[in-house]
Amino acid sequence: MPKPVVAVPADIRVIEDAIWHAAPDQYLKAAAKVAGVMTLIVPAFEEGNDIDSILDRVDGVLVSGAASNVHPSLYGKEATEIDGPFDPARDATSLPLIRRAIERGIPLLAICRGIQELNVALGGTLASEIQEQPGIWDHRKPPVPERDGMYAIRQPVFVEEGSCIANYLGLAGEVQVNSLHRQAIAETAPRLKVEATAEDGTVEAVSVIDAKNFAVGVQWHPEYWAETDAPSRALFEAFGEAVRAYAGRSQGKQDMPIARAS
Numbered sequence: 001m002p003k004p005v006v007a008v009p010a011d012i013r014v015i016e017d018a019i020w021h022a023a024p025d026q027y028l029k030a031a032a033k034v035a036g037v038m039t040l041i042v043p044a045f046e047e048g049n050d051i052d053s054i055l056d057r058v059d060g061v062l063v064s065g066a067a068s069n070v071h072p073s074l075y076g077k078e079a080t081e082i083d084g085p086f087d088p089a090r091d092a093t094s095l096p097l098i099r100r101a102i103e104r105g106i107p108l109l110a111i112c113r114g115i116q117e118l119n120v121a122l123g124g125t126l127a128s129e130i131q132e133q134p135g136i137w138d139h140r141k142p143p144v145p146e147r148d149g150m151y152a153i154r155q156p157v158f159v160e161e162g163s164c165i166a167n168y169l170g171l172a173g174e175v176q177v178n179s180l181h182r183q184a185i186a187e188t189a190p191r192l193k194v195e196a197t198a199e200d201g202t203v204e205a206v207s208v209i210d211a212k213n214f215a216v217g218v219q220w221h222p223e224y225w226a227e228t229d230a231p232s233r234a235l236f237e238a239f240g241e242a243v244r245a246y247a248g249r250s251q252g253k254q255d256m257p258i259a260r261a262s
């Protein structure tokens with residue numbers, strides 16, 4: 001059977017005055033080497049996206065982290081200078097992709113910006129510069145030059161016993177993770193269950209309530225150490241298994257047009 005394919009929504013980057021649609025290598029490598037799937041970078045357009053046309057052709061969705069933030073207007077807030085930088089094309093592509101993947105039961109793994117997009121896509125809100133709030137740690141990217149240091153595993157999160165995340169990680173209770181974010185979930189979307197938190201109460205993992213398939217988000221970065229860190233590896237392996245199962249289950253249907261929302 002050919003390897004299943006996972007959609008990865010791109011970020012917009014400007015390189016020498018040219019607009020690029022880009023996805024970070026670390027997510028694509030973790031998907032290939034640990035989840036055992038192929039990835040397809042989905043261009044980020046502010047309009048004209050035919051989401052079902054993309055989802056008809058993939059077996060999973062992997063939503064990566066990014067230095068940009070979800071625009072506050074998407075969760076009912078006025079944008080202020082602390083909420084940026086923004087990537088409206090990423091927002092316009094990623095949020096509908098997340099919602100439709102959940103509706104269609106296509107496996108979804110959302111990481112860092114991805115969990116924040118998942119929360120907003122389902123009606124939740126975000127807080128900016130969380131480290132400025134009383135009692136909240138500094139979850140930002142460590143100010144070190146090398147990437148291994150930026151993504152160093154350095155903080156405990158507490159995973160709920162019996163949760164989806166515990167099942168996928170292969171353990172519950174205290175898990176050591178990395179942390180590179182300035183925003184976090186403020187109001188959790190009604191359809192999300194918080195399944196892991198940091199000691200300061202920051203939401204670190206969620207699952208979609210009554211999901212038809214694998215559908216979780218994590219605030220940390222399992223992709224970075226997916227080959228060497230056991231919980232990171234387990235999460236990507238579980239995602240790969242869900243994607244292969246979906247590919248196998250939908251194989252027979254690919255001869256028939258998939259029912260589309262009217």
Ligand SMILES: N[C@@H](CCC(=O)NCCCC(=O)O)C(=O)O
Nearest residue numbers: 065066067068112113181182183
């Ligand atoms: N912008 C959001 C999400 C942070 C995130 O996805 N970090 C990973 C990329 C880090 C980087 O490249 O700077 C937030 O800050 O909360």
